[in-house]
Amino acid sequence: MKIAVIISFSFISNFLIAQEEEKIYNSVQLDTLTIYAANEFDIKTFIQRIKDDTTFYQAFKNLNYYPHQALGNLWVYNKREKETAAEKVSVIQHLEKSYMWQVRKTISSSGKLRTKKGKYRFTTAEIYYDIFFPSDTIAVSTEITNVKDETVGKGKKSKYKHDLKLMMFNPGEDISGVPIVGKKMSIFDNDMVKYYDYKVSIVNYNGIECYQFSCLAKPEYKEHKTVIKYLTTVFNKETMAVLNRQYSMRYKSILFQFDVKIDVRNEMSNGIITPISIGYTGYWNIPFKTQEKIAFTIENNSYLLKH
Numbered sequence: 001m002k003i004a005v006i007i008s009f010s011f012i013s014n015f016l017i018a019q020e021e022e023k024i025y026n027s028v029q030l031d032t033l034t035i036y037a038a039n040e041f042d043i044k045t046f047i048q049r050i051k052d053d054t055t056f057y058q059a060f061k062n063l064n065y066y067p068h069q070a071l072g073n074l075w076v077y078n079k080r081e082k083e084t085a086a087e088k089v090s091v092i093q094h095l096e097k098s099y100m101w102q103v104r105k106t107i108s109s110s111g112k113l114r115t116k117k118g119k120y121r122f123t124t125a126e127i128y129y130d131i132f133f134p135s136d137t138i139a140v141s142t143e144i145t146n147v148k149d150e151t152v153g154k155g156k157k158s159k160y161k162h163d164l165k166l167m168m169f170n171p172g173e174d175i176s177g178v179p180i181v182g183k184k185m186s187i188f189d190n191d192m193v194k195y196y197d198y199k200v201s202i203v204n205y206n207g208i209e210c211y212q213f214s215c216l217a218k219p220e221y222k223e224h225k226t227v228i229k230y231l232t233t234v235f236n237k238e239t240m241a242v243l244n245r246q247y248s249m250r251y252k253s254i255l256f257q258f259d260v261k262i263d264v265r266n267e268m269s270n271g272i273i274t275p276i277s278i279g280y281t282g283y284w285n286i287p288f289k290t291q292e293k294i295a296f297t298i299e300n301n302s303y304l305l306k307h
Contacts, residue, residue, distance in 0.1 A: 085111025
């Protein structure tokens with residue numbers, strides 16, 4: 001009798017889980033070209049590959065590893081959208097025995113980006129230089145690790161940097177360390193599916209046939225129900241490597257407010273994926289911190305790629 005009851009509950013449980021999983025699969029719209037190619041397209045496999053993707057993060061690991069040249073522009077704005085500070089830098093990145101360092105040259109600089117002691121006045125600017133243009137020699141690797149499992153240093157800045165990396169490299173996944181909004185980041189979660197329109201299309205991206213996955217927050221729901229307002233990812237149809245990702249995250253509450261847009265374009269060369277351009281616009285209003293509205297662009301070129 002007990003065995004029969006256990007089997008029955010197990011069957012019901014598995015059935016309910018299967019029904020829940022179908023929510024996302026049944027919610028995805030396919031364009032005409034994708035439907036036409038349905039014999040080679042499986043939506044369940046596709047969604048799982050999106051969840052399991054490491055190529056986007058791999059591109060950033062490669063950015064820190066391979067020698068290349070870069071041009072960075074950063075702008076700071078006040079509440080009235082007036083530019084108050086800006087800086088343009090050129091960088092040549094070097095690599096020797098798994099250690100990377102950069103030679104950085106300031107092309108132009110205006111406004112009060114730093115204090116008299118040389119410290120950054122803005123958290124976003126500090127993290128921008130820390131992640132993309134570090135001043136120290138650092139050990140680097142192309143080995144993929146789970147960003148969630150990375151060791152977080154002591155202090156609020158280290159945690160903020162870690163959470164920002166999660167937002168950048170794992171968009172669409174639950175970020176449990178971010179209060180209130182962490183769960184709402186998970187666009188594939190069954191509780192979030194009803195708030196979004198999902199679509200898969202076949203597109204031509206720079207002469208390459210690709211799948212384009214888009215996720216757009218439904219306008220009929222209240223603003224606070226979602227954090228990711230849109231997420232568009234272009235995958236190489238043959239390799240499923242991420243060639244372009246654009247996303248917008250926005251949230252407002254009594255505790256804090258942010259509005260962030262990111263656009264990353266990757267390129268595959270010699271079987272190695274690297275970012276060729278990164279664009280960011282972000283507004284942050286956090287208690288006990290100065291409001292920040294900062295934009296930056298990074299153009300990367302002349303990679304020296306070796307397996």
